[in-house]
Amino acid sequence: MKTSMIIAAREVREKARLFVICAGLSLVPFAATLLPGARGQSADVIAIVGGFLSAILGLGIAVTFGASTIVRDLAERRMSFYFTRPVSAPAIWIGKAAAGLFISLACFAIIATPSALAARKAWATQWLGDIEPLSVAALAIVVLFFLSHTMSTIIRSRSPLLALDFLFAIAAVAALYLIARPMLIGAATDLARIVLTAIGIAVVLVLAIAPVWQLANGRSDIRRSHAALMRFLWPSIAIVLLIAGGIVAWVIQVSPADIVVRYVGQPPRGTAAIVTGRAPRAVDYHATFVIDRASGASKRMGTPPWWGAHFSDDGRVLVWLQPVGTFSLQGVELHTLNGATGIVIPLSSSIVLSGDGARVAITNGKLLAVHELATGKLLASAAGLDSRARHQVFFLTPDVVRVFEYQQQLRTPTPLRIFELDIRARSIRKTGERMLVTTRQAVSVSGDGARMFVRGANVIADGRTGQTIAEIAASDVSSSAMLFDGSVALVSYGRGVPHLRTYDRDGAPRHDVAFPNVRSVWIAGEIENGKLILTVHGRTMCVVDLASGSIEQRLENVRGPMPHWSTDPRLIRYAADQEFVAVDKNGKLIVWKNEGRASARPLLSSR
Amino acid sequence: MTAIAVEDVSVRYGRRTAVDGVTLNVPTGAVYALLGRNGAGKSSLVRALLGQLQPKRGKAALFGEDVWRHRARLMQRVGVVAEEADAPPEMRVRDLGWFASKLYANWGQGSFDQRIARFGIARAARFGELSKGQKKQVALALALATAPELLVLDDPTLGLDVVARKSLFEEVIADMADRGITVFITTHDLGAIESIADHVGVLKDGKLVLDEPLETLRGRFRRIRFAGPASELAMNAASTRAWGSGTEAIVTNFDEDAFETLRARSAAEISTLTLEEIFVAVAGEERA
Numbered sequence: 001m002k003t004s005m006i007i008a009a010r011e012v013r014e015k016a017r018l019f020v021i022c023a024g025l026s027l028v029p030f031a032a033t034l035l036p037g038a039r040g041q042s043a044d045v046i047a048i049v050g051g052f053l054s055a056i057l058g059l060g061i062a063v064t065f066g067a068s069t070i071v072r073d074l075a076e077r078r079m080s081f082y083f084t085r086p087v088s089a090p091a092i093w094i095g096k097a098a099a100g101l102f103i104s105l106a107c108f109a110i111i112a113t114p115s116a117l118a119a120r121k122a123w124a125t126q127w128l129g130d131i132e133p134l135s136v137a138a139l140a141i142v143v144l145f146f147l148s149h150t151m152s153t154i155i156r157s158r159s160p161l162l163a164l165d166f167l168f169a170i171a172a173v174a175a176l177y178l179i180a181r182p183m184l185i186g187a188a189t190d191l192a193r194i195v196l197t198a199i200g201i202a203v204v205l206v207l208a209i210a211p212v213w214q215l216a217n218g219r220s221d222i223r224r225s226h227a228a229l230m231r232f233l234w235p236s237i238a239i240v241l242l243i244a245g246g247i248v249a250w251v252i253q254v255s256p257a258d259i260v261v262r263y264v265g266q267p268p269r270g271t272a273a274i275v276t277g278r279a280p281r282a283v284d285y286h287a288t289f290v291i292d293r294a295s296g297a298s299k300r301m302g303t304p305p306w307w308g309a310h311f312s313d314d315g316r317v318l319v320w321l322q323p324v325g326t327f328s329l330q331g332v333e334l335h336t337l338n339g340a341t342g343i344v345i346p347l348s349s350s351i352v353l354s355g356d357g358a359r360v361a362i363t364n365g366k367l368l369a370v371h372e373l374a375t376g377k378l379l380a381s382a383a384g385l386d387s388r389a390r391h392q393v394f395f396l397t398p399d400v401v402r403v404f405e406y407q408q409q410l411r412t413p414t415p416l417r418i419f420e421l422d423i424r425a426r427s428i429r430k431t432g433e434r435m436l437v438t439t440r441q442a443v444s445v446s447g448d449g450a451r452m453f454v455r456g457a458n459v460i461a462d463g464r465t466g467q468t469i470a471e472i473a474a475s476d477v478s479s480s481a482m483l484f485d486g487s488v489a490l491v492s493y494g495r496g497v498p499h500l501r502t503y504d505r506d507g508a509p510r511h512d513v514a515f516p517n518v519r520s521v522w523i524a525g526e527i528e529n530g531k532l533i534l535t536v537h538g539r540t541m542c543v544v545d546l547a548s549g550s551i552e553q554r555l556e557n558v559r560g561p562m563p564h565w566s567t568d569p570r571l572i573r574y575a576a577d578q579e580f581v582a583v584d585k586n587g588k589l590i591v592w593k594n595e596g597r598a599s600a601r602p603l604l605s606s607r
Numbered sequence: 608m609t610a611i612a613v614e615d616v617s618v619r620y621g622r623r624t625a626v627d628g629v630t631l632n633v634p635t636g637a638v639y640a641l642l643g644r645n646g647a648g649k650s651s652l653v654r655a656l657l658g659q660l661q662p663k664r665g666k667a668a669l670f671g672e673d674v675w676r677h678r679a680r681l682m683q684r685v686g687v688v689a690e691e692a693d694a695p696p697e698m699r700v701r702d703l704g705w706f707a708s709k710l711y712a713n714w715g716q717g718s719f720d721q722r723i724a725r726f727g728i729a730r731a732a733r734f735g736e737l738s739k740g741q742k743k744q745v746a747l748a749l750a751l752a753t754a755p756e757l758l759v760l761d762d763p764t765l766g767l768d769v770v771a772r773k774s775l776f777e778e779v780i781a782d783m784a785d786r787g788i789t790v791f792i793t794t795h796d797l798g799a800i801e802s803i804a805d806h807v808g809v810l811k812d813g814k815l816v817l818d819e820p821l822e823t824l825r826g827r828f829r830r831i832r833f834a835g836p837a838s839e840l841a842m843n844a845a846s847t848r849a850w851g852s853g854t855e856a857i858v859t860n861f862d863e864d865a866f867e868t869l870r871a872r873s874a875a876e877i878s879t880l881t882l883e884e885i886f887v888a889v890a891g892e893e894r895a
Binding site: 003006010013014073077078079080081083084085086087088089091217219220221223224 | 620654657658659660661678679680681682683685687689691693694695697698702706707709710711
């Protein structure tokens with residue numbers, strides 16, 4: 001350590017002039033306030049110029065020193081000066097690196113400190129904090145110093161090994177991508193941040209330690225030095241990536257019993273359900289399964305349902321979107337329980353399945369296409385949709401796809417256009433248009449598609465032409481749905497209390513159910529026996545009898561079923577005897593049924 | 608006691624072999640001159656025996672310890688003047704002294720200052736601003752001020768003027784030798800080293816083709832001119848050429864009896880060789 005300090009002291013003494021230059025440069029932000037355009041904004045100018053100048057110079061010095069502190073001596077055959085002294089290789093690197101980092105950080109601090117102190121408030125405003133930007137810059141200086149040393153060694157050795165370095169670098173980036181990819185697909189932003197930060201720290205440590213190996217084994221010859229660096233660097237990075245990959249692979253390998261469920265969705269009939277949740281060990285990674293509530297069998301889905309997933313009415317067919325292959329995040333492929341369909345579409349596409357599960361409609365930008373799911377055959381397609389608009393799509397019949405196209409504008413009225421794609425005739429035509437102020441998922445449609453309810457405008461309109469049939473006087477609507485028979489249910493707020501209000505097909509009020517002491521009520525689905533399923537306060541399921549307007553069943557600490565992740569504008573209408581897969585307060589799966597009991601049973605036992 | 612022991616050392620740069628299976632031993636207190644033409648592998652061998660370069664094969668040891676493994680510790684006992692001036696160019700001469708003084712247990716600041724002053728080098732001058740000769744002087748001053756047990760000089764006269772060169776050989780190396788300090792030197796200045804060296808090695812194309820005490824060497828090599836053809840010579844000849852109607856030969860294993868027999872048969876005369884002549888005879892042919 002003493003030898004390292006001697007080397008560091010020597011380097012710092014040699015570069016001491018830099019500190020004087022930086023002290024002079026620290027006055028530049030103050031001088032900048034004298035410029036004609038800067039008057040009256042002195043504090044901001046000092047903060048901006050001081051921040052930029054210190055960051056650019058600090059980083060520049062770090063890169064320069066990192067690239068030259070050892071490598072210049074090696075390239076100019078001067079490292080023998082150190083190797084003919086009683087100095088160990090680690091001492092040379094530690095001393096030189098400590099000096100390089102100290103000089104870079106000191107130069108940064110010398111320039112930044114006066115402006116940060118003089119314009120403290122403006123500095124905090126302009127650079128989003130007092131200490132944070134300084135810490136980030138300091139960290140960047142350290143990282144760049146080590147990185148530029150490695151890059152410089154590789155480049156200045158002019159060794160044929162450079163080609164291998166290039167290949168290894170590509171392989172490392174590819175491996176990093178493969179590690180990050182499942183986390184990105186599983187919406188695991190926190191997990192990705194933890195893993196990538198750990199990899200980053202490990203790689204910086206490798207970059208910091210590798211030169212010790214480089215000097216100990218390569219000594220004064222730059223090519224041998226490069227080879228020695230490579231021998232440490234790439235295996236170490238490979239080990240780091242293997243460990244990270246192993247951890248990620250372990251973390252994302254979870255079973256349905258491991259997860260704390262956050263989403264459940266199910267078809268109107270059948271025993272299948274999509275379950276998405278996070279295992280405690282997986283941080284925020286979302287694992288998704290299709291489970292059969294009757295048998296308890298499950299199958300892993302490659303993506304969470306918000307990538308796009310839709311059941312057929314009988315629940316026998318499920319289609320979902322999953323990235324293509326191992327590398328790509330460009331395209332997605334339609335998958336079913338039988339495997340990949342071979343239908344590859346752009347990432348931004350939306351899908352809707354026909355009620356019988358035989359066909360799938362895909363919207364992407366200007367295009368609407370219908371494929372036969374079993375064969376992947378393109379049955380019909382049409383261009384001409386507005387790529388900037390939102391589209392809600394459903395199969396009116398197996399041969400007709402209806403599209404509602406509208407801009408999501410909260411204040412300005414914009415047109416809502418209605419199209420129908422005739423699959424047999426392979427033609428699309430506009431069947432209606434009306435102006436409206438829309439909100440997200442503004443349109444809901446009756447079971448036969450004859451009528452629609454437009455939220456925001458609060459009108460019942462013809463489902464094909466968009467012509468107004470009736471208007472509903474309701475304000476502050478948070479959730480709404482046109483029911484199967486064309487009647488309307490909506491949740492609006494009166495004096496801060498949510499009310500479920502129902503209307504008949506012509507917009508005449510029928511029932512008003514208040515939910516006092518509750519913050520929110522959402523319409524979750526409809527049951528064939530004239531019942532409506534509500535999610536109350538995000539944690540209680542209520543079943544309302546539409547005929548009487550009374551709450552028939554109430555299940556506390558239960559969530560589910562939940563809406564589908566598709567663009568189908570129709571409210572899900574469950575079979576009268578359907579059992580619902582839901583989540584209890586602990587995130588565990590339970591099953592309940594509309595049978596007048598406030599009870600539920602567990603679906604899977606925890607490990 | 609052996610100061611330097613090199614055992615079957617080979618150094619390679621890619622496919623090129625710079626040093627090929629060299630074995631040599633330098634006893635403590637000896638002055639060993641390693642000779643060779645440019646590119647013969649002298650500097651590579653020096654770097655290997657200083658632990659700066661790991662041999663592809665073999666082992667180099669200083670004072671009985673593997674130099675590759677124990678380089679840092681061994682350098683406390685070794686003074687080195689490298690072939691090329693290697694001190695940081697921005698460093699001032701006085702800072703070089705300060706730096707070395709912190710690293711060596713036996714640092715002699717007085718010796719360093721005295722030598723620098725003697726050659727008129729300003730202490731405040733930056734190393735990069737010095738002439739080639741001055742850089743060598745500073746390097747030599749640094750090496751000598753460490754009170755080394757072994758002094759390794761890789762072509763130390765390169766760039767030195769005549770006075771400095773004379774001083775190096777007659778004062779410095781001779782003084783070292785007198786004090787029992789081992790000196791290992793590579794040089795092209797054969798005339799000057801001849802009077803000081805007691806061991807000589809010659810590298811040719813990476814191979815050590817000659818390694819023995821100078822006195823033995825001088826005893827082995829003779830120039831013989833005789834009236835007959837080369838076939839009459841009953842000794843090994845490094846080279847032969849026509850000399851008038853007779854032959855001139857440089858013999859590498861001079862034998863008094865064989866020479867007397869030759870002289871009895873034909874007119875023959877004999878002369879000793881300088882180190883330079885021996886070197887030319889051993890390493891002088893042009894490379895293929």
